[in-house]
């Protein structure tokens with residue numbers, strides 16, 4: 600009689616996290632087969648990465664986990680590696696039809712200004728003549744509907760794809776357009792993955808030069824789903840000059856590097872405050888942190904955004920500064936960031 604069941608095997612493998620992520624390899628669907636023969640177990644995994652270190656780490660940790668099974672004599676883990684950016688129909692991250700570049704805006708720490716950067720970057724790219732979409736992947740705390748204003752409801756097309764909301768010439772999708780009051784309680788586990796995939800693949804984005812993804816903070820299930828679902832051209836990491844934010848920015852960068860997503864650069868937000876009455880500069884969260892961290896990571900510092908009242912106000916009332924207050928310092932900074940990105944990722 601077998602000493603342990605398939606369920607026992609899966610239970611111990613659930614302790615193995617995908618390197619750099621909070622999700623485990625079982626719930627992410629990497630297990631393709633479990634063969635138990637007496638006291639021996641062989642597990643087959645399927646992975647889409649071209650980083651041998653990731654596969655090796657998963658193999659080692661899986662074997663380690665399997666050895667904790669009572670009475671096991673031999674544990675083997677076979678990994679079938681599929682190249683990322685596989686053609687349609689295969690597993691692994693794919694391009695979206697008609698979309699030239701998908702760019703994620705991410706951070707380790709919450710509240711550092713991802714949504715503000717994603718919004719104004721999208722507007723600046725649009726003003727520079729690009730066709731732009733913006734997908735709010737923060738299912739728990741959507742901001743994009745608020746930052747662009749409007750309370751339209753998206754419709755579905757004949758193929759049952761969601762038609763994005765159009766504001767300021769940008770195609771938008773956000774949980775904020777779908778539910779009155781996005782409650783985190785309604786989204787758990789696999790549903791988060793499914794919604795994220797739907798937001799990317801079941802929206803009629805049309806032909807776009809850039810699709811910007813506004814991510815929630817951290818390195819959780821939504822981030823993992825995104826890197827496994829769509830082939831990202833790159834990621835923009837947002838941080839503030841504070842050490843706590845920089846440490847988390849480093850963690851986020853590591854996660855993207857591990858999954859082979861190029862880091863387009865760092866944006867330092869809330870860099871300084873220019874007092875409107877006397878023009879004196881205050882480095883409220885310290886200074887130079889973004890530049891130092893960019894150097895450390897070997898990536899570009901894409902820009903430094905000051906703390907500006909107009910930027911916060913514009914975000915709250917659906918009038919992003921990049922479109923409505925081009926004379927502000929932050930709008931100029933966003934324009935420069937957009938032009939850097941256009942140079943790095945030409946269309």
Ligand SMILES: Nc1ncnc2c1ncn2[C@@H]1O[C@H](COP(=O)(O)OP(=O)(O)OP(=O)(O)O)[C@@H](O)[C@H]1O
Pocket residue numbers: 706708709710711712713714715716737740742814815816868869870904905906907908910911912914915
């Ligand atoms: N440079 C800035 N000057 C003034 N206000 C700012 C600036 N950057 C962001 N804010 C304000 O700070 C708040 C948080 O910003 P935002 O929502 O963009 O952060 P976030 O990183 O997306 O947060 P979360 O992690 O919750 O998604 C918003 O009210 C925004 O308007």
Ligand SMILES: [Mg+2]
Pocket residue numbers: 713714715737742813814815
């Ligand atoms: Mg946000």
